[in-house]
Amino acid sequence: MERARICFVGAGNLATHLSLAFSEHADVVQVYSRTEASAKMLADRLHCAYTTDIQALVNDADLYVCALKDSVLEEVLSQGDFKDKLVIHTAGSMPMSVFAAHAKRYGVIYPMQSFSKSKPVDFKKIPVFVEGSDAETLAYLHGLAEMVSDKVYDADTEVRGKLHIAAVFASNFSNHMYALAYELLKGSELPFEVLLPLIDETAQKVHSLAPKAAQTGPAVRYDTNVINKHLGMLKGDDALVEIYKLISKDIHERG
């Protein structure tokens, strides 16, 4: 495959990590962001040009990667000119068909990971899901994705939607459980670090056991003694009480 010329539309967490991964195997030629500071910061890391004017995108890139908030994507598509360009987005829950009115060749490269700007990731290990407007485009995008990840799958809009919602539960919601544990420990003299071995083991376990089979604790044992003690301790934070009750009930009922 010839060295591809890629233009990034967006300069957030995902754009940052994906463009840096691509830059080892392709030429990232330009970064667009509405905010000059963001555009410049990423362009500096990539040693490439940047713009804050969507109509000033270069015309000759092989690929335009829109890594934008879902709510911004359609606006950018209608302001820019993507008719004769190959344009993709990177979002879990956005259908590929969002491009149909704006371009002839389009697709999706969805890297399923929780990106924070300050934390480097090993992109090779991130599962990437690809969709294309036609067989040739899909093959091209699949090849590009394989340059940055060892785990590339084809997935259409419907499957990608399921993946995204599963990812919200597996990552965002489990992280919120960590956040609530963090708050609960604040009242004691113990640091959050004491929970890390437990958090790691819980994540590690589901590599070899299905999550249901790995479950332990008062809810799955239906130990109402402990459950009621805990609910008593949570009094004063109605949201915590409600979350504790609802999840315990669900563990028990699906158990």
Next chain:
Amino acid sequence: MERARICFVGAGNLATHLSLAFSEHADVVQVYSRTEASAKMLADRLHCAYTTDIQALVNDADLYVCALKDSVLEEVLSQGDFKDKLVIHTAGSMPMSVFAAHAKRYGVIYPMQSFSKSKPVDFKKIPVFVEGSDAETLAYLHGLAEMVSDKVYDADTEVRGKLHIAAVFASNFSNHMYALAYELLKGSELPFEVLLPLIDETAQKVHSLAPKAAQTGPAVRYDTNVINKHLGMLKGDDALVEIYKLISKDIHERG
């Protein structure tokens, strides 16, 4: 410290892992369980005696470890004779004072981990929290705990209660989020394994960022577009809808 003689009252997951860890540094001399099969299975692994009669416990052990369901502990304490014995339990949510009417010297060794019989653990890495009825007992238990774990903390009943509820959130509830993701993927052709890099990274992240700072996804961005799309996709499973709404709202409100 002289090689301690330890008797285990209980033969479940925690008793199994803790007794095996102790057996490398102490003599586990007897296992009690109400169920003969459980008592024999663990005793065979420890090459020691077993009994199903609580009144047939040996009299000369240095320590009696009750690793029992909370609801069973009090019953066993009143049936056995612990007056002149050093007796402890291993539970997060049970106060140490449960022993006051039954023994003179007592305490707690609470290893905070999610144990499954089929999965070996590296006990050295498990945080262990110790409480004792008096300074001498506490020091003795602390020393014993240090034989099996590199992370031994003193924690009284109140702190241990907070730890346990934090552990339920960080482990049992986050594992349930994995279980729900597992169910959501069932309808697609993709295996649960595609979520493992995301699960690992989410756990890994909170080693270097506070959970709140590590949060990503539609709820913390308050991306109502995506949130409403997801709620539409979850229709038909009322519990899932309720969990999705409640946790998303809580992420947003504490964010």
